[in-house]
Amino acid sequence: MTASTPAKWGLRTLGLGYLGLLLLAPVAMIFYKTFEHGIGPPLEAMTSSDAVHAIWLTLLMVAVAVPLNAVFGVGCALLLVRHRWAGNAVIDGIINLPFAISPVVIGLSLFLLYGNDGWFGPTLQEWGIEVLFSVPGMILASIFVSLPFVVRETVPVLQEIGTEQEQAASTLGANAWQTFWRVTLPAIRWGVAYGVVLTTARVLGEFGAVTIVSGSISGKTETLPLYVAKSFEQFNEQAAYAGAIVLALLAFTTLLLMSVGGRKARSQSHSQSNPAGGT
Amino acid sequence: MESHPATLPAPHRAGIRLPGVGVGLGRGMVALYLSLIVLLPLAAVLDKSLSGGLGAFWDSVTTSQSLAALKLTVVCSLIVVAINAFFGTVIAWVLVRDEFPGKGAVNALIDLPFALPTIVAGLTLLTLYGAESPIGVDVAFTRTAVVVALCFVTLPFVTRAVQPLLLELDREMEEAAASLGAGGFTVFRRIVLPNLLPGILAGVLLAFARALGEFGSLILISGNIPFKTEVSSVFIRSQIESGNVSGAAAVSIVLLGISLLLLVLVSLSVRWTTHGESGFYDRIVKPLAARIGFGGIE
Numbered sequence: 194m195t196a197s198t199p200a201k202w203g204l205r206t207l208g209l210g211y212l213g214l215l216l217l218a219p220v221a222m223i224f225y226k227t228f229e230h231g232i233g234p235p236l237e238a239m240t241s242s243d244a245v246h247a248i249w250l251t252l253l254m255v256a257v258a259v260p261l262n263a264v265f266g267v268g269c270a271l272l273l274v275r276h277r278w279a280g281n282a283v284i285d286g287i288i289n290l291p292f293a294i295s296p297v298v299i300g301l302s303l304f305l306l307y308g309n310d311g312w313f314g315p316t317l318q319e320w321g322i323e324v325l326f327s328v329p330g331m332i333l334a335s336i337f338v339s340l341p342f343v344v345r346e347t348v349p350v351l352q353e354i355g356t357e358q359e360q361a362a363s364t365l366g367a368n369a370w371q372t373f374w375r376v377t378l379p380a381i382r383w384g385v386a387y388g389v390v391l392t393t394a395r396v397l398g399e400f401g402a403v404t405i406v407s408g409s410i411s412g413k414t415e416t417l418p419l420y421v422a423k424s425f426e427q428f429n430e431q432a433a434y435a436g437a438i439v440l441a442l443l444a445f446t447t448l449l450l451m452s453v454g455g456r457k458a459r460s461q462s463h464s465q466s467n468p469a470g471g472t
Numbered sequence: 473m474e475s476h477p478a479t480l481p482a483p484h485r486a487g488i489r490l491p492g493v494g495v496g497l498g499r500g501m502v503a504l505y506l507s508l509i510v511l512l513p514l515a516a517v518l519d520k521s522l523s524g525g526l527g528a529f530w531d532s533v534t535t536s537q538s539l540a541a542l543k544l545t546v547v548c549s550l551i552v553v554a555i556n557a558f559f560g561t562v563i564a565w566v567l568v569r570d571e572f573p574g575k576g577a578v579n580a581l582i583d584l585p586f587a588l589p590t591i592v593a594g595l596t597l598l599t600l601y602g603a604e605s606p607i608g609v610d611v612a613f614t615r616t617a618v619v620v621a622l623c624f625v626t627l628p629f630v631t632r633a634v635q636p637l638l639l640e641l642d643r644e645m646e647e648a649a650a651s652l653g654a655g656g657f658t659v660f661r662r663i664v665l666p667n668l669l670p671g672i673l674a675g676v677l678l679a680f681a682r683a684l685g686e687f688g689s690l691i692l693i694s695g696n697i698p699f700k701t702e703v704s705s706v707f708i709r710s711q712i713e714s715g716n717v718s719g720a721a722a723v724s725i726v727l728l729g730i731s732l733l734l735l736v737l738v739s740l741s742v743r744w745t746t747h748g749e750s751g752f753y754d755r756i757v758k759p760l761a762a763r764i765g766f767g768g769i770e
Contacts, residue, residue, distance in 0.1 A: 219599060294728055
C-alpha cells in the first residue's frame, strides 16, 4: 500500500535481481556445468577412491564432532540457565569465541599446539600419537568451529520452558535423570535438533580450519571440501564440480531442515508443548 | 511408592536440573572441554605472536605485505557491507511488504550462504564470473572478485536483521504520514528508515566481522595475489606455509582483536539505537547472531 506501483516493481526488480545474480544464477550454473554431459561424469568422479575416502572422512568428522558438541551443548546450556553463578558470564563469552575467529586462525591455533614445535606436539609424538596432519587434528578443528551452535540454540528454549514441569516431576518422585529424560529433554528437543542441524552443516562444509591442520593428503586427510578445492586447483574441474554438488545438496537439505526446525522450535517455545507423559 | 530419594536437591530451589552429575563436576567438565578445545589453542597463538617480544609483533604486523592485506580486507569489507546494507534492506522490504508467487522459496533461499560450504560458494561464483564465464564477465583474480565473494557470504545478515523490524512496524504511522501529504519517499525516509536503523546497523556490524575473517570462498576466486588480492586470512595461511608462523600469529591476533571489538560494538550500538530497550537485542540480534556464526555478548 505504501509503495506506489512503479516503486514496488522497481524494488522487486532490484531485490530479486540482486539475489538472482549473486545466489541463484551461480548455483544454477554449477549444476549445469556438473550435469552438462549427463550424470555419468560426476558419478564417475564421485566414485573414485579419493572421492569416496573424502566423503567417508567428512562423515567421520560429523560422527565424532556433532555428538560431542551436542552433549556438551545441552549440559552447558543447563548449567548456564539453571544454575546462577558468577563464572557463567565467562563461560558464555568463551563459547562465543569460535564465531568471532577466522577459521584460518583456528587452524593456526591447533597447528601451534600440536605441531612439531608445539606445546603438546613433541610429547604426543613420543607417545606415538599424531594429531597434526592427521585425523585427530581435523576432528579437533571441526569441534572448535562448530562448538557454539547447540548451546546457543538450547539456552533460549530452556529459558522459555521454565521449571514448573520439572518441579512437578521431582515432587512426584522422579530423580534428576528421570526428570531430564522424561520432562526436560522432550521439551527442548526442537531447540537441540536445530542446533544439531547447524552443527552438522558447519562440520560438513568446514574448509579454512581443516585445511591448515590436515595437510590435505589425498586419500588420507582430505574431507570433501578439501577434495573440491584440490581437484579444482589440479584442473580436474569435473571432480570439483561433482564434489561441490554433493555439498550443495547437503546444504539444501540443511536449509529445508532449518526452515522446518526453526518453525517448530519457535512454535514450541510459544505453546509449551507438553512433554511425553506416562510412565 | 518409591521413597523420596535422599540425594534430591532441595526442592524449593527452583530448577536444579543437572541430572546425574553434581553441578561442580559439571562445571569442571565444561571448563575442561572449553580449555582443551578453545582456550589452550588460542593461548598458543597469543604466546607465539609475542614470542619475539612486542617489537617483533609490531614488525610482523607492519610488513608491507601484511599491511596491504589488512587494508584490502578492511576496505573490501566496508564496500561489501555498504552494498549489502542497501540490497539487504530492499530484499527485506520485498519479502515483507510485497506479494509475488514463490516468495516463500525466496525467503528460504536467503539463508543459503549460511548453509552452503564456503568453498562451494567460491567455486559457484567462479563458474559464472570466472574465466569460462558464459556471460562474458570475468572478474577472477581481481579485487572485484573479493567483493563479490564477500557479498555472497554476508548476504543474509542485514536482511534477517531488518525483516522482523519491518514486520512489526506500525502501518498506521505510515498511513497517517501519507494522509498528511507526505510522498512515498518522505514516508520511507522519515518514518520507515529510522525504525529499521537498529537492524541495519546490527546486520552491518555482524556482516563486517564475518567478512574480515572470511577464507574459504576467497581462496579459489581471488587468486591470492600478494599486494593485490590477498586478504588477511589468506596472508596468514601463506605465512604458515612459508614457515613464518610467528608472523601469522601476530596478524591473527590483530584480526581477532578487531572481530571482538566489533562484537562489543554490536551490543553497544544496538542498545544505543534502541534507547536502552533491550528487547530487540535479545529477541532478534542474539538469535540471528547465533544462527549465522556469531554469538551474542551477554
